[in-house]
Amino acid sequence: MATFVTRAQWGARARxxxxxxxxxxxxxxxxxxxxxxxxxxxxxxxCAGQVRGIQNHHMDTNGWTDVAYSHLVCVHGYVFEGRGEGQRTAANGTNPGNQNWYAVCGLTGGSASNYDPITPELIDAFHMAISRLRSSGGAANAVNGHRDHVATTCPGNLYPLVQDGTLNPGGGGGAPAWPGVYFRQPPVMNHASVGSWQSRMNSAHGFSLAVDSSYGPASDSACRTLQSRAGLVVDGVVGPDTWNATFG
Ligand SMILES: [Zn+2]
Ligand SMILES: [Zn+2]
Incomplete structure (x- = not known):
């Protein structure tokens, strides 16, 4: 179980x-x-000094009103209170990103082939932070990565854990089973499960599809984007792998 560290406890400056x-x-x-x-x-x-340093950088170098993140989490299983619930973030890179999404930063980093290891305690801390943002902050259940908003490699080796549901307090275990029907077009294909898939594409992956249970060109295009992100064969067909990537 992770431990919550209030702003007073880590010595935050006032926003x-x-x-x-x-x-x-x-x-x-x-x-x-x-x-x-x-x-x-x-x-x-x-770790507390590290968080103070990030806040100083964001306020003094970047000129922001506070540390950019809603919360920060460390590999030892602690959640450092950032801007907190109900406060707009400055971390996600776009106005829609900061309008609709909270931001939680792992105090880990690196680049390909040389990343900080991800600990079970870090994952616990992500779960606590995200659960708070839902229960006290009204966040929807979707979890995505910085790179879903803008071109960046952030969040590095955490991104696969975003995609497979590991960082989501609800886990990936609640995914509905693949309906056994391949979605493809043309012609436009109508099937009730297409609506479930479109809804999930919007809520979890940032698309803006009409949820009309019709698999047409817009769904095909979104499917290809998701397949590319997930490292799957890009063919515009929703089969078992793409279905699982959508709900994972
Ligand atoms: Zn720590
Ligand atoms: Zn980032």
Whole structure:
């Protein structure tokens, strides 16, 4: 079980101003890490100072009103309170991203082939942070990554855990079974399960499909985008692998 660390406990500076203009029921929670360099501390005693340093950087160098993230989580299983529930983030890179999504940053980093290891305690801390943002902050159940908003490698080695549901407190276990029908077009294909798939594409993957149970060109295009992100064969056909990638 993770441990929550309040702003007072980690020695946060006061935010310069409050901005409650966030509508996370239309999005969810976005996952971040520290891009490019390994940053995980060996000793947890050093983590609070690390969070203070990030806040100073965001306020003094970037000129923001506060640390950008809703919460920050460390490999030792602690959740450091960031802007918190009900506050707009500055971390997701786009106005829609900051409007609809909270941001949780893992205090891990690196680049391909040299990442900080991901610990079970870190995953526990993500679960606690995301659960709070839902129960107290009104976030929808979707979890995505910074790279789903803008071109970035963030959140690095955490992204596969976003995609497979590991970082989602609900897990990936609630996924409905593949309906046994391949969705493909042309011609436009109508099937009730297409609606379930379209809804999930919107809620979990940031698409804006009409949920009309008709698999046409827009669904085909979204399918190909998802397949590309997930490293699947890009053929515009929703079979078992693409279905599982959609609901994972
Ligand atoms: Zn990021
Ligand atoms: Zn720590």
């Amino acid at each position: 310069r101003s409050s901005n409650t203009n966030i509508t996370p029921a239309g999005g969810g929670v976005s996952v971040h890490h520290v891009d490019g360099v390994r940053v995980a501390r060996t000793n947890h005693a050093d």
